[in-house]
Amino acid sequence: MASPGRPTVRDEFHIAIICALPIEADAITLLFDHLWDDDDNPYGRTPGDTNTYTTGRIGLHNVVLFVLPNMGISGAAAATVGLRSSYRSLELALLVGICGGVPKIAGDDAFLGDVVVSKTIVQYDYGRQYPGNFAMKKTVEDSLGRANKDIRSLLASFETRRGMKLLQTKATEHLKRLQKAAATNNLQSGGRRRRKQPDYVYPGIAEDKLYPPEYTHVHRESCELCLGGSGDFCLLASKASCADTKCDEAKLVTREFPFEDGESYIPEIFIGNIGSGNAVMKSGQDRDRIAATHDLIAFEMEGAGAWDEVPCIVIKGICDYADSHKNKIWQDFAAATAASVAKAVLERYVVNDEALAQARGLKAPTSGKN
Ligand SMILES: [Zn+2]
C-alpha cells in the first residue's frame, strides 16, 4: 500500500540532496521522515541518466537523494546533468556533507563539527595560474553567478538573529534524533553486522587540534625525505597520523572552547562564500592565503559543478582544517551536523502552494473561488 502523500511521478519532487560520499548519505538518510523506495524503486530515471536515487520525504518536501559517482567538480557537473534530466521540477538542490574549514571566520573561532552554508560558491582555481600568485578570470560575485532569488531570500532569513537561532535550535534537535536513531539501529543489529553504523557522538575537545599554518605535517624523526630539507613531498607522512609523525602538541594553537566537552556541543552555523576547487586543500598557508583573497569560510570540491546545473546551497560540516594534519576522526560527526542543519534549512524553505497541497494530499488552492 502506498504511504500517504507518496508521489506518483518524478515531477512531484522539488528538492534534491547531493552527497559526495556514502558516509554523508548515511547520515542524512537517518533524518528522512519517510523513504519511498523501501520495497521497490517506483520512479525510474530517463535514458542516459546513470545516477542511483533514494527517494523519500523530509518534512513537507519530497526529496531525491544520490551519491556522486566521482569526486570533484566535473564529476559533480556530469551527475547533476543526469539529475536534471530525470527530475525536471527541481527547485533547489542541497549539497550536503563534509569539508575543510577555515579556523577563523570573521574573527570567530570555527571548531570541528561546525557547519558552513554557502552564500556564494567561488571556483578559486578557475582561470590561469600565474607564477607566484593567482588571478581569477572573474570576480567573486560573477564567477558562478549569484544565487537565485529564492535562495538569497532564504539565506537572508537565516542572517537575522531570530532566523539563525531557530535554525540552530532545530539543527540541534535533529542531531540528537540522528544520534538516537543510530544508537537504536546499532542495538538492534547486535554484533552480527560486518561494520557497525557510526554513533555520531561528539569526538571530544581533545581531538579538535589546530596547528599554526606554518607548522606542517612531516615526519619529525627518522625520515630522510622529511628531514632532508629538500622540501620534497613525503607520501608516507601524508598518510600517517599526527601521533605517528610525532607532530608536537605543544605547538597547537590555544583556543577557548565556548562549550563543555561532549553532549553540550551545539553546532555553530556560518554563512559565507565557499571555495570549490579541483584538488583537496591541504595546506594551512594556502588555505589562509586563498581564503583571505576570496573571503572564503571553507573548502570543498563539488559545489562549482552542481551549481551550474541546479540552484544549489552547499551545507557542509567541518571535518578538518584544510591543512596537512588532516585525519578522518571527525568525518562521521561532521556529516551528522551537516545533515541536521540541512534538515533544518529544508523546514524553513517554503514551497509554492501547489507543491504544498500535493505534499499534504490536497488540491492546490484556486485563486478567486473558495
Ligand atoms: Zn617523511
Ligand SMILES: [Zn+2]
Ligand atoms: Zn600532523
